[in-house]
Amino acid sequence: MTSALMIEAHGLTKRYGSTLALNGIDLEVPKGAILGVLGPNGAGKTTAVRILTTLATPDGGSARVAGHDVVREKAAVQRNIGVTAQDATLDEVLTGRQNLVMIGRLSGLRRADARVRATELLERFDLTDAADRILKGYSGGMRRRLDLAAGLVTRPPVIFLDEPTTGLDPTSRVRMWDVIREMVADGVTLLLTTQYLDEADELADRIVVIDHGQVIAGGTSAELKTQTGGARLEITLSQPHPGAADALGPYVTGVVDVSHDGRRLRAPVPSTTGLATTVVRALDQAGITVDDVEVRQPSLDDVFFALTGHPTRDADESAAASTESDPDPSAAAVSEPHVRDLEVARP
Amino acid sequence: MTVTTAAPPAAPAVRPPAIGGLARRFSDVATLTGRNLVHIAREPLQLSDVTVQPVLFTLLFVYVFGAGVVLPGGGSYKNFAISGLLALNLTTSSMGTAVGLSNDLNSGVIDRFRTLPMWRPSVLVGRSIADVLTAAVCAAIVALTGLAIGWRPGGSAAGIAGGFAVFLLFSYALSWGCACLGIVSKGPESAQGIGLVILFPLAIVSNALVPTQHMPAALRFIANWNPVSAVTAASRHLFGSPNPSASINAWPMQHPVAASLLWSLVLLVIFAPLASLLYRRRASD
Ligand SMILES: Nc1ncnc2c1ncn2[C@@H]1O[C@H](COP(=O)(O)OP(=O)(O)O)[C@@H](O)[C@H]1O
Ligand SMILES: [Mg+2]
Numbered sequence: 001m002t003s004a005l006m007i008e009a010h011g012l013t014k015r016y017g018s019t020l021a022l023n024g025i026d027l028e029v030p031k032g033a034i035l036g037v038l039g040p041n042g043a044g045k046t047t048a049v050r051i052l053t054t055l056a057t058p059d060g061g062s063a064r065v066a067g068h069d070v071v072r073e074k075a076a077v078q079r080n081i082g083v084t085a086q087d088a089t090l091d092e093v094l095t096g097r098q099n100l101v102m103i104g105r106l107s108g109l110r111r112a113d114a115r116v117r118a119t120e121l122l123e124r125f126d127l128t129d130a131a132d133r134i135l136k137g138y139s140g141g142m143r144r145r146l147d148l149a150a151g152l153v154t155r156p157p158v159i160f161l162d163e164p165t166t167g168l169d170p171t172s173r174v175r176m177w178d179v180i181r182e183m184v185a186d187g188v189t190l191l192l193t194t195q196y197l198d199e200a201d202e203l204a205d206r207i208v209v210i211d212h213g214q215v216i217a218g219g220t221s222a223e224l225k226t227q228t229g230g231a232r233l234e235i236t237l238s239q240p241h242p243g244a245a246d247a248l249g250p251y252v253t254g255v256v257d258v259s260h261d262g263r264r265l266r267a268p269v270p271s272t273t274g275l276a277t278t279v280v281r282a283l284d285q286a287g288i289t290v291d292d293v294e295v296r297q298p299s300l301d302d303v304f305f306a307l308t309g310h311p312t313r314d315a316d317e318s319a320a321a322s323t324e325s326d327p328d329p330s331a332a333a334v335s336e337p338h339v340r341d342l343e344v345a346r347p
Numbered sequence: 348m349t350v351t352t353a354a355p356p357a358a359p360a361v362r363p364p365a366i367g368g369l370a371r372r373f374s375d376v377a378t379l380t381g382r383n384l385v386h387i388a389r390e391p392l393q394l395s396d397v398t399v400q401p402v403l404f405t406l407l408f409v410y411v412f413g414a415g416v417v418l419p420g421g422g423s424y425k426n427f428a429i430s431g432l433l434a435l436n437l438t439t440s441s442m443g444t445a446v447g448l449s450n451d452l453n454s455g456v457i458d459r460f461r462t463l464p465m466w467r468p469s470v471l472v473g474r475s476i477a478d479v480l481t482a483a484v485c486a487a488i489v490a491l492t493g494l495a496i497g498w499r500p501g502g503s504a505a506g507i508a509g510g511f512a513v514f515l516l517f518s519y520a521l522s523w524g525c526a527c528l529g530i531v532s533k534g535p536e537s538a539q540g541i542g543l544v545i546l547f548p549l550a551i552v553s554n555a556l557v558p559t560q561h562m563p564a565a566l567r568f569i570a571n572w573n574p575v576s577a578v579t580a581a582s583r584h585l586f587g588s589p590n591p592s593a594s595i596n597a598w599p600m601q602h603p604v605a606a607s608l609l610w611s612l613v614l615l616v617i618f619a620p621l622a623s624l625l626y627r628r629r630a631s632d
Binding site: 016050053054055056057075078079081083085087088089090091092093094098102103105106107108134150 | 464
């Protein structure tokens with residue numbers, strides 16, 4: 001290998017019928033780095049992962065993983081990767097242990113080595129108690145952990161995780177983050193896809209944002225957040241108060257948007273710790289009572305809006321669908337505050 | 348969750364040997380064969396197809412039909428029927444190949460296999476070997492049930508072994524045809540449905556359960572050239588059981604052993620490559 005890049009893709013394209021799933025994707029991940037691929041549903045994340053893991057053949061462009069071409073040197077690529085796909089790829093009828101041993105054997109481990117490795121991974125992923133039960137009785141979080149373990153059987157130097165926490169409840173999600181952090185501590189190279197900015201923020205060194213099969217932005221999470229104008233403060237008052245907007249003045253970085261009934265206030269704020277407490281205390285001193293306060297970190301929607309000027313395709317489609325299929329004007333009005341909210345928030 | 352914080356052993360990455368070696372291929376096939384056997388053992392429906400059903404069919408046919416059927420040329424229906432029941436059970440149980448493969452193709456497990464550095468055809472080869480082993484169990488159950496109710500094969504030990512071998516070879520060949528069905532069908536239910544529509548008539552319009560002499564002309568022609576008839580007649584010949592088909596003037600009935608081996612070979616030569624082709628096409632994008 002001449003470069004230290006463990007994953008590199010140039011101009012990958014892939015078409016499914018009339019859908020251009022990938023429209024020229026470039027990716028570079030140096031050895032030991034963690035790349036977060038962030039994009040809404042249908043952006044092309046899974047297609048990119050499938051090409052890089054030899055499951056799909058690109059129509060155009062080229063890619064190398066661990067120095068091997070993903071089309072011409074499939075076997076060499078397969079010996080260097082661990083994959084956790086978006087959808088479960090485990091055998092439902094086998095036990096957790098049988099799944100891992102089988103994968104070890106099919107990866108070329110000797111039987112004894114495969115057994116030892118399975119036991120080790122089951123312990124590491126907190127699955128020892130369930131090890132000899134068949135998968136049908138596993139919870140969603142347990143399945144995801146086992147699927148993750150399945151990708152690590154041969155200690156591969158390059159790991160792909162496609163939406164590892166989608167569909168998990170918040171607790172399992174945080175557990176999964178711990179598992180992933182621990183996993184990458186051994187210096188592997190990781191490509192991770194996600195729909196959540198906070199997840200990419202938590203786990204990745206660098207983030208690329210993709211949409212409609214193209215990379216539309218890239219950088220560190222701080223760089224992306226700066227482009228979106230930081231966090232948003234949302235306050236609900238017990239009663240409307242004429243001085244509320246002024247009282248918030250010193251803490252916000254833009255215009256305070258007051259709702260028609262005068263009870264809800266929104267404004268962009270810097271991402272400082274303890275901000276909610278400070279704001280509530282200030283309002284309290286001004287004699288204003290607060291029902292609810294929330295400081296919301298920017299989401300993928302916000303990043304998208306800031307980058308493209310339009311919401312994610314999901315939001316696009318649901319808005320389009322509701323106006324098309326439902327002539328009731330109130331349906332269209334529902335999606336409106338969402339957009340206005342983001343406009344106010346723009347820097 | 349308590350993520351074990353003890354540093355993972357700093358063992359060097361496990362480097363699997365290069366693929367392509369014959370030993371690796373055997374090992375991959377053996378791994379998947381074992382996995383498929385576990386599946387069959389844990390799926391109540393598939394398991395009953397090769398355990399309960401053969402006992403039930405054997406008892407039903409021998410006692411219900413046995414009373415009414417008179418064999419041309421004489422002989423006991425019981426001794427005649429066991430070969431036919433072997434044919435019926437092995438033919439219908441080969442549907443398990445279609446259902447199992449279709450199940451795999453509709454789950455994510457094939458994607459997992461495809462990212463591993465394994466011998467690709469082992470998915471199909473492991474499936475066919477697991478199914479022929481299952482067929483052997485099924486055949487043994489029919490034979491034991493038969494022995495229990497008074498079946499007494501008259502042939503030599505070699506003949507009896509040959510009779511079973513003819514069946515297992517045919518069952519193996521047929522399972523490749525069923526593999527094709529499993530790959531092209533939309534899901535396990537449709538694989539099962541289509542399989543039944545093809546295999547059940549194949550097993551019934553034959554000399555397996557009744558002598559063909561009294562069938563209408565068109566059916567008799569089909570039955571005489573049906574591979575299931577050839578295999579059944581071959582086993583009757585080798586078991587030393589009553590074989591009324593021996594008096595029928597059609598080439599396969601006159602040379603049942605040769606005909607059954609030829610049929611199995613033809614099925615294998617057509618369906619094994621076809622299954623690989625269909626599989627490669629389905630498991631790629
Ligand atoms: N096998 C397929 N057949 C047809 N269309 C597909 C297939 N896989 C993906 N697509 C389409 O390609 C686009 C990108 O899909 P995908 O890569 O799954 O996106 P993501 O993982 O980001 O949600 C989507 O419009 C999707 O409908
Ligand atoms: Mg996806």
